[in-house]
Amino acid sequence: MTETENLQFDADHIWHPYSSAAYPSTIHEVVSADGVRLTLKDGREIIDGMASWWSTIHGYNHPRLNQAAKDQIDQMSHVMFGGLTHQPAIDLSSKLIEMTAEPLQHVFFADSGSVSVEVAIKMAIQYFFAQGQTKKQRLLTVRGGYHGDSFGAMAVCDPVNGMHSMFEQILPKHLFAPLPTCESDEDWQDEDIAEFRDLIKNNHDELAAVIIEPLVQGAGGMRFYCPEYLRQIRVLCDQYDVLLILDEIATGFGRTGSLFAYEQAQIVPDILCVGKAITGGYMSFAATLCSRQVAQGIAADGSGVLMHGPTFMANPLACRVANESLALLAESDWQTQVADIEQQLLAELMPYQDLALVKQVRVKGAIGVIELKQKLDDQMDWLPKFIVEQGVWIRPFSNLVYIMPPYIIDAADLTVLTQAMGKIVEQLSLKLLSR
Ligand SMILES: *Cc1c(COP(=O)(O)O)cnc(C)c1O
DSSP: OOHHHHHHHHHHHOOOTTOOSSSOOOOOOEEEEEBTEEEETTSOEEEESSHHHHTOTTOBSOHHHHHHHHHHHHHOSOOOOTTOOOHHHHHHHHHHHHHSOTTEEEEEEESSHHHHHHHHHHHHHHHHHTTTOTTOOEEEEETTOOOOSSHHHHTTSOTTTTTTTTTTTTSOOOEEEOOOOOOSGGGOOGGGGHHHHHHHHHHGGGEEEEEEOSSEEOTTTOEEOOHHHHHHHHHHHHHTTOEEEEEOTTTTTTTTSSSSGGGGGTOOOSEEEEOGGGGTTSSOOEEEEEEHHHHHHHTTTSOOOOOOOOTTTTOHHHHHHHHHHHHHHHHTTHHHHHHHHHHHHHHHHGGGGGSTTEEEEEEETTEEEEEESSOOGGGTTTHHHHHHHTTEEOOOBTTEEEEOOOTTOOHHHHHHHHHHHHHHHHHHHHHHHOO
């Protein structure tokens, strides 16, 4: 079929993330991908600034990941995990336990990030339930978070941009502290945590866990906050007997400059969600890790089995590719790659800080964000086409033009991305400021 026919069929029949069947948005057809480049149906090659939503850290079409997938397909692409186990799951669990903080010793394999968050929430509630603390069923989080699109996860997403109003009757009511605002530990003031502290102090007998994205809030607004906030949360959780769930689905595996963002705060979670980059962007996969204390607590009343078990749990193909992706990461010099990307993003994006439309430029690890003073949702009729014409793949949302490229991107390609970000802001300024 021609590209036009394909796009017509797509518009008529296929949902995309947050899409409308009545008003289809601009869509491009991709035929292949290699390294940091996507090849479109019309032959154009564009540089990927999104790493397919944080996941493709080693680049596309990686020979080692391809080989791992092929080898595993020839051996066993899937087998049920009820009553059976296999080497890829054992290898991957062992790697994850080794890479993460010492207390985390138990691994639950989930099929997506949202599912891993559901599992984390169940773990926390079951942990207290098994000890007779049946009132501890609620969660405390901060505004501006994103934890996934399933109902349990959605209930802890930002209540305003997380569409709570539409589902209000059906969503569990959790507690929300204000946005973390401190930008660096040097500027820390006790009042930064005051409301959070009041919430946990006044509600701890109903709280099973705090859930939060450490240091970087991703899809909820691409905001960064200081490590001291996390340290304070850890202390409060211990003080009030509330578990700490860290959602590292976006930040995990090096993106913020440390293997996991929590390392920068020198704290350890009770429950940890990882996903996105775990398979190097090859397939949907995630995991929930928990401490021995949590795992044994769930079993404390003698009958407590963890109530979750997806059909495709620990899919061997995904485990095998994840093993290879984590091996690649360990063998690579990702620390230098991420640090170099950070330096270059700072040098090339900070000059945009002075533009009239720009509210703030911020960089952390391999994440570069230009926050605008206005939302650009009503510009999406022309903007995606304009972006692709710049030879890049960037997908702005709300008031954000941002990138988180594959770690393997070279300096020249990264400059193409940052210059394109500048052109996007320039073009948006012409449209938005001249009215
Ligand atoms: C993407 C994301 C999720 C959801 O993961 P899916 O695989 O899309 O279900 C959850 N939490 C965070 C922080 C994420 O970035």
